[in-house]
Amino acid sequence: MAVDYQGLELTTESAAAAAAYSNCVRGYLGFQTDVGVHLKATLEADGEMPMALITRGYFFHLFSIPALERKAADSAKAAAEAIAIRGANQREKWHLAALRAWNVGDMTGATDLWEQIMLHYPHDVMALRLSHFTHFYLTGGGAMRQSVRRILGAWDQDRTDYGFVLGIAAFSHEEAGDYGLAEAFGKQAVEINGKDIWATHAVAHVCEMQGRLDEGIAWLDGLSVNWADLNNFRFHAWWHKAMFHLEKGQFDTVLALYDGEFWAAPSDEYLDFTNAAAMLWRLEYQGVDVGDRWQGLADVAERHNTDAIMAFADAHYMMALAKSGRNEAAAAMLDSLAERAGGSGDQARVTADVGLPVCRATLALCRGQAEDAAEILLPLRDHIYRLGGSHAQRDVWAQMICRTVLDAGRFSDARGLLAQRTAIKANSPIAWNWYAEALEGCGDSAGAAAARSHV
Numbered sequence: 001m002a003v004d005y006q007g008l009e010l011t012t013e014s015a016a017a018a019a020a021y022s023n024c025v026r027g028y029l030g031f032q033t034d035v036g037v038h039l040k041a042t043l044e045a046d047g048e049m050p051m052a053l054i055t056r057g058y059f060f061h062l063f064s065i066p067a068l069e070r071k072a073a074d075s076a077k078a079a080a081e082a083i084a085i086r087g088a089n090q091r092e093k094w095h096l097a098a099l100r101a102w103n104v105g106d107m108t109g110a111t112d113l114w115e116q117i118m119l120h121y122p123h124d125v126m127a128l129r130l131s132h133f134t135h136f137y138l139t140g141g142g143a144m145r146q147s148v149r150r151i152l153g154a155w156d157q158d159r160t161d162y163g164f165v166l167g168i169a170a171f172s173h174e175e176a177g178d179y180g181l182a183e184a185f186g187k188q189a190v191e192i193n194g195k196d197i198w199a200t201h202a203v204a205h206v207c208e209m210q211g212r213l214d215e216g217i218a219w220l221d222g223l224s225v226n227w228a229d230l231n232n233f234r235f236h237a238w239w240h241k242a243m244f245h246l247e248k249g250q251f252d253t254v255l256a257l258y259d260g261e262f263w264a265a266p267s268d269e270y271l272d273f274t275n276a277a278a279m280l281w282r283l284e285y286q287g288v289d290v291g292d293r294w295q296g297l298a299d300v301a302e303r304h305n306t307d308a309i310m311a312f313a314d315a316h317y318m319m320a321l322a323k324s325g326r327n328e329a330a331a332a333m334l335d336s337l338a339e340r341a342g343g344s345g346d347q348a349r350v351t352a353d354v355g356l357p358v359c360r361a362t363l364a365l366c367r368g369q370a371e372d373a374a375e376i377l378l379p380l381r382d383h384i385y386r387l388g389g390s391h392a393q394r395d396v397w398a399q400m401i402c403r404t405v406l407d408a409g410r411f412s413d414a415r416g417l418l419a420q421r422t423a424i425k426a427n428s429p430i431a432w433n434w435y436a437e438a439l440e441g442c443g444d445s446a447g448a449a450a451a452r453s454h455v
Contacts, residue, residue, distance in 0.1 A: 105345020211427025
């Protein structure tokens with residue numbers, strides 16, 4: 001029996017496997033590019049180590065690619081066979097149960113098991129990080145914050161990777177609207193490790209939610225030197241920087257960041273794609289000519305139009321297909337989503353209730369059918385959170401709903417939505433300009449002038 005770097009028992013007699021596995025977990029927390037190398041080394045040292053096989057299955061799921069989803073089931077089978085021969089401790093058995101739940105689409109069940117693990121083993125950072133991920137796409141900031149709060153007292157600055165736990169706490173508190181604690185946790189984490197890009201991005205989220213545009217730009221500029229050897233999450237950090245410039249109306253800078261940083265080359269990683277698609281959508285709302293960039297995105301989207309794994313990603317794939325006039329691919333995607341909506345599991349329910357209607361509305365918008373899109377989107381306005389993603393990421397659909405009702409001439413609806421939006425985003429010139437447009441449409445010229453005075 002060996003232990004990992006947090007002192008948790010691993011069912012292996014190989015010290016080399018335990019050491020390589022620890023490096024794998026640490027690399028995963030730090031968004032390193034060598035995570036797969038360390039996992040491979042673990043399995044080379046002990047090909048039947050249960051936690052290594054289970055972790056391989058977890059990682060297959062994180063890619064959100066159908067072929068790898070199927071391989072996750074193979075990993076669970078291999079882990080179960082290994083456990084039948086050599087046994088396993090309770091923590092490892094719970095992890096296997098979590099992987100099996102995820103394999104059948106039960107992300108809630110998997111999350112509940114990780115939460116159970118953390119109650120007994122508060123230093124299990126794999127359970128912490130994975131529950132952070134699934135809460136993010138299922139239940140949102142409140143659950144994320146409660147999750148990390150339950151284990152935070154078991155950690156202190158003398159324990160390895162305390163900073164990464166603080167980074168998780170930072171983002172959890174930001175998504176729960178607790179901006180003061182979020183910023184404090186995030187900055188403490190970055191003091192411990194300047195390469196902690198999760199904590200870095202958590203503070204950027206705080207700046208965005210509070211309209212602190214110049215501070216957000218300076219924060220990211222000051223830390224970007226640390227990102228060169230990190231994985232593709234660095235592109236998301238560059239996307240955040242572009243978001244600040246977008247709000248400031250610095251569209252040339254946004255396009256330069258798009259072309260030079262977060263979509264410098266086509267990518268099949270869903271996060272990279274969602275960065276790019278959402279940014280082009282936002283830019284066009286500001287009247288920016290994005291050239292033929294949608295076509296490049298649509299080429300990628302066509303490879304994933306029948307994935308139907310994550311509703312969040314699907315809604316972005318449809319943006320590119322609809323904007324590029326890929327009608328056959330868009331129709332095939334709607335058919336695939338309808339089939340998915342009739343299935344089982346958490347994402348099937350999200351697809352049925354929110355994802356599929358949003359995709360239909362997106363297609364209608366790109367065909368000039370704003371009124372039809374408004375009829376679909378307005379009833380969803382308080383349910384978009386179920387798609388998952390952060391407040392910042394989901395804001396593209398908040399904008400879509402506001403812009404759609406404006407374009408449909410439903411100015412009373414738009415007035416209410418944009419009054420709400422300006423209350424939340426009081427420092428947003430975009431929000432105030434759209435609010436003024438809604439007020440003008442309602443015949444309130446004085447109110448429109450007052451709204452524009454905020455710009």
